Amino acid sequence: MMKKYGLTTIALCLVSLYLFPLYWMYVTALKSGTEIFANPPTFWPDNPQWMVGEVWTRLKMDVYLWNSLLIASGVTIIVAICGTGCAYVLARIRNRWMDVVLFIVLMMQVLPSSLMITPIFVAFNQVGLNEVPRTSVILAQAAKVLPLYIVLCRATFLQVPRELEEAALVDGNSRIGAFLSIIVPLARNGILVTSVLIFLQSFGEYVYSRSLITQRALQPATVGLQSFMGPNTSDWSGVMTYSAIYVTPVLIIFVLLQRQIVSGLTSGALK
Amino acid sequence: MLTFTKPFRDGAGFDTVLVTLALGYLVLFSGFPLVYNLVMSFQEVDLFSLASFDRPYVGLDNYTDVLSRPETWGIFLNTVKFVGISVAAQLSIGFALAMFFQQNFPGSTWLRGLFLAGWIMPALVVGAVWSWILAGDFGVLNHVLMSLGLTSERIFWLSDPNVSLYSVILANIWLGVPFNMILLSVGLAGIPEDIYEAAEMDGANAVQRFFTITLPMMRAQLGAVISLGVIFTLQQFDLFAALTQGGPSNASNVFQYWSWQLSFQYYEIGVGSVISVLMILFVILVAAVYVRSTRHEHIA
Numbered sequence: 001m002m003k004k005y006g007l008t009t010i011a012l013c014l015v016s017l018y019l020f021p022l023y024w025m026y027v028t029a030l031k032s033g034t035e036i037f038a039n040p041p042t043f044w045p046d047n048p049q050w051m052v053g054e055v056w057t058r059l060k061m062d063v064y065l066w067n068s069l070l071i072a073s074g075v076t077i078i079v080a081i082c083g084t085g086c087a088y089v090l091a092r093i094r095n096r097w098m099d100v101v102l103f104i105v106l107m108m109q110v111l112p113s114s115l116m117i118t119p120i121f122v123a124f125n126q127v128g129l130n131e132v133p134r135t136s137v138i139l140a141q142a143a144k145v146l147p148l149y150i151v152l153c154r155a156t157f158l159q160v161p162r163e164l165e166e167a168a169l170v171d172g173n174s175r176i177g178a179f180l181s182i183i184v185p186l187a188r189n190g191i192l193v194t195s196v197l198i199f200l201q202s203f204g205e206y207v208y209s210r211s212l213i214t215q216r217a218l219q220p221a222t223v224g225l226q227s228f229m230g231p232n233t234s235d236w237s238g239v240m241t242y243s244a245i246y247v248t249p250v251l252i253i254f255v256l257l258q259r260q261i262v263s264g265l266t267s268g269a270l271k
Numbered sequence: 272m273l274t275f276t277k278p279f280r281d282g283a284g285f286d287t288v289l290v291t292l293a294l295g296y297l298v299l300f301s302g303f304p305l306v307y308n309l310v311m312s313f314q315e316v317d318l319f320s321l322a323s324f325d326r327p328y329v330g331l332d333n334y335t336d337v338l339s340r341p342e343t344w345g346i347f348l349n350t351v352k353f354v355g356i357s358v359a360a361q362l363s364i365g366f367a368l369a370m371f372f373q374q375n376f377p378g379s380t381w382l383r384g385l386f387l388a389g390w391i392m393p394a395l396v397v398g399a400v401w402s403w404i405l406a407g408d409f410g411v412l413n414h415v416l417m418s419l420g421l422t423s424e425r426i427f428w429l430s431d432p433n434v435s436l437y438s439v440i441l442a443n444i445w446l447g448v449p450f451n452m453i454l455l456s457v458g459l460a461g462i463p464e465d466i467y468e469a470a471e472m473d474g475a476n477a478v479q480r481f482f483t484i485t486l487p488m489m490r491a492q493l494g495a496v497i498s499l500g501v502i503f504t505l506q507q508f509d510l511f512a513a514l515t516q517g518g519p520s521n522a523s524n525v526f527q528y529w530s531w532q533l534s535f536q537y538y539e540i541g542v543g544s545v546i547s548v549l550m551i552l553f554v555i556l557v558a559a560v561y562v563r564s565t566r567h568e569h570i571a
Contacts, residue, residue, distance in 0.1 A: 007376035014368065015385050021445070022388065024411060025400045037409050040418070082296045085289030093286060101290055103562060108301045110558040114508035114527045115547040118534040119304035119311060125322055143300030150293060175285040204393025206509045211535055222395040226512060229399060236403050243396045254391045258384045261391075265450075266457045 022251075028240035036237050055241040063217060064224035065246070067134065068203050071220055074138035075202040076195050079149045082142075084191060087153035088183060092162070109147035113207040116144070121211055133213040137220075140208045145198050152197070152264055156190025157183070193260040200250055221246050305551065312548045316540035333541045342521050349436055350525040353443070353507075358500040360444045362493075365451025370485075372452070373459045383456065386449035394446060398513020401442040405429055405514070432522035435515045439523055442510050447503060451496055458492030459485070491564060498561030505554055526550050 016023075028036055030048040055061065090102055120140050129136045160183055168178040184191070206222040213219050216227075225246065229239055254261065312333055314326040337343055372383040389397065404412050405428035416422045428438040462485065470480050486493075508527055511517055517524030517532065524532075526546050534543030 004376045007374055008378050008382075011372065011376065011379065011382045014371070015382050018386055018445075018448070019388060021397070021400045021404060024404060028403065039409070039414075041409070041411050041414050078296075082293045086293030089286045089289050098290075101294060104294065105297070106562050107555055107558055108297050110502045110506075110554050111301060111305070111551060112506040112508070112527055112554060114506070114531045115550050116301070116304055116308075117531065118540060118543045118547050119308035120300075121534070122311065122316065122321060122540060123304060123307055126324065139300055143297060146293065146297060179285075200391060204395065206393070206395045206512065207531070210512070211531070222393055222509075225395060225399060229402070229513070236406070236409075239399055240403065243399050247392050247396050250391060250393070251388060254388055258381070258387070262384050262387060262453060266453055 025240050025243055025247075028237055029244040031237050033235070033237055049237075051237065051241050052245060055238055056245065059224065059228055059238075059242060061221070061224070061242065061245060064219060064221040067218055068220035068222070071134060071137055071141065071205060071209070072199045072202040074135075075142045075145060075205075076199045078138065078142040079146050079198050080191070080195055083146050083149040084153060084184065085179070087150045088157045088179065088187075090150065091154045091157035091160075105147045105150050108143075109151065111144070113140075113144055116140075117207055117211045120208075124212065130212070133215065134218050136212045137205065137208045140212070141202050141205050144208075145201055148201075149194055149198050152194040153187070153191055155264075156187045156194070159190075160186045189260065190264060193257060193264045196253065196257060197261060197264070200253065203250065308544050308547055308551070311541060312544040314541055316544070318538045321540070329541070333545045336542055337545045342524075346521060346524045346526060346529050349521075349523065350505075350527075352436060353440055353525050354501055354504045356437075356440050357443045357447060357504045358497060360440075361447040361451045361500055362497060364444070364448050365496075366455055368448070368452045369455040369459055372456065383452070386452060388449075389446060390449045394507070394509035395513050397446055398442060398510045401438075401445070401510075402429060402514050405438050405441075429515050430519055432519050435519065435523040439510050439514050442514060443504065443507055446507075446510070447500060450503070451500065454496050454499070455489070455492060458489050462488045494564045495561060498557050498564070501557050502554060502561070505550065 027043070027045060029051070030045045031042070032045075032047060032049045035042060035046060086101075086105075090098055090105075117140075120136075124130055124136050124140075129139070164182055164186065165178050168182045169175070173181070204222060205220065206226070209220050209223050210226070213223065216224075219227075225239070225242055228242065233239060313328055313330060314320075315329050315332075316326055320326045368383075368386070372379050404410055407413065407425055407427040407430065410428070412428070413422075413425045416426070426434060429435055466484055466488075467480060470484060475483065505527060508531065511523070511525065511528040515523040517528050521529075527550060530543045530546035530550065532543075533539045533546065
């Protein structure tokens with residue numbers, strides 16, 4: 001028994017060591033502008049300052065976060081509409097054609113955004129999508145994360161017993177009816193967790209937004225943070241406060257859904 | 272009308288519609304850009320011809336241009352180092368942690384899950400936090416290293432050309448460890464306990480058990496995790512943007528960041544496409560190996 005709790009103690013140390021950057025972000029956010037330059041640095045703020053409101057208004061975080069929210073929601077909606085059905089079919093039917101589709105989906109999953117942005121930028125300019133920059137980002141980012149959504153959701157659909165669907169069809173349901181009223185509700189948890197994951201990923205999207213959105217008022221929080229940091233920033237307590245405001249909701253969602261996210265990830269990535 | 276739509280609501284047509292919806296989206300927004308990218312790599316594309324559909328073809332000029340640039344070789348080496356060191360370190364740290372957390376102790380699953388907090392954060396924010404930790408004058412890492420006596424002078428992590436690449440690698444390792452660990456844990460959990468017990472009875476010590484049981488049993492998983500590590504490392508862009516912007520003077524630049532710089536900061540879009548084409552080919556190659564290896568595992 002002693003040995004077991006000894007291991008727990010070591011594990012706690014490892015986790016704290018690993019999460020030190022997070023701790024440092026929060027501590028710096030609470031320090032005053034002069035205390036962050038103290039030598040030696042203080043590991044607990046002497047005189048905690050709550051600058052959330054001030055940073056929020058000075059850096060117009062409401063605009064940035066609203067844009068991030070808009071982009072992440074748009075991406076999640078497109079991906080859920082286009083991807084759920086495909087994931088279901090890929091889970092149900094195994095033949096040569098479906099293997100080809102699955103292979104294409106997996107290949108599309110690995111394309112790096114920073115390399116895809118060049119042709120996307122030029123093509124979007126030519127068809128006039130640069131007039132609606134946030135929509136462009138949503139369209140491009142949805143294509144980036146759609147394969148991941150399909151792969152993870154497919155793993156969920158694999159766990160829904162085929163017999164339930166067959167029973168529904170025998171009872172006179174149409175295919176659409178069986179899909180919407182039996183299968184999707186049964187796979188609900190997996191679909192929700194995957195959507196949350198897609199949402200969080202798009203909430204932190206940077207490459208496409210940086211390249212496609214030039215107007216400050218339409219940029220998401222990542223681009224806002226980058227332009228605020230600049231090359232020679234000294235306002236580290238401001239930068240860390242901004243970061244803390246930005247990631248705290250993400251971390252809260254993560255802690256609440258930790259178990260489901262971990263199991264969803266592991267079931268999808270290796271199968 | 273009813274007879275026309277019936278197969279789509281009810282027959283095999285229903286499956287076709289669902290697959291076409293997703294595949295059509297991917298072809299339009301990923302497949303088409305891929306082809307367009309290839310076309311542009313043979314064209315002269317700059318700010319002026321950007322919006323035109325009729326751009327001059329220049330054959331392989333862009334390709335020879337990239338190969339003849341003095342910085343290309345250095346950036347290539349940086350990319351190899353970035354991927355090689357990141358993947359090796361992520362894998363070994365991730366493997367060690369996975370084996371540690373495999374032991375059954377109170378809270379092991381929950382504590383292990385906490386590592387993913389680093390992975391779920393926007394990479395740009397991770398970059399911002401690390402650039403503050405790594406700051407030369409007031410960064411906490413320099414303070415810790417100096418008080419431990421490991422270095423006598425401040426290291427300028429982000430502005431010293433000899434170390435700037437390694438700073439980005441450091442942050443990237445931090446970002447990638449949790450994912451490696453979680454995937455490897457799944458593999459470890461799949462090894463039957465009785466094999467270890469049998470080996471222990473035969474007198475095999477821990478090191479022998481690791482090399483004769485754990486490693487061979489994990490071969491497929493390790494292959495998958497290494498391929499995924501290479502793929503994710505080549506996707507890394509945000510950390511470069513937040514930490515060094517490829518600088519100072521390309522000392523920490525890698526292909527995926529350089530390609531973006533060429534297209535969006537110097538507007539040499541044709542040249543940017545060349546690098547993009549070559550890199551995408553490489554990534555797809557790695558991905559194909561990965562998919563094949565996981566397929567075999569299925570059949571086995």
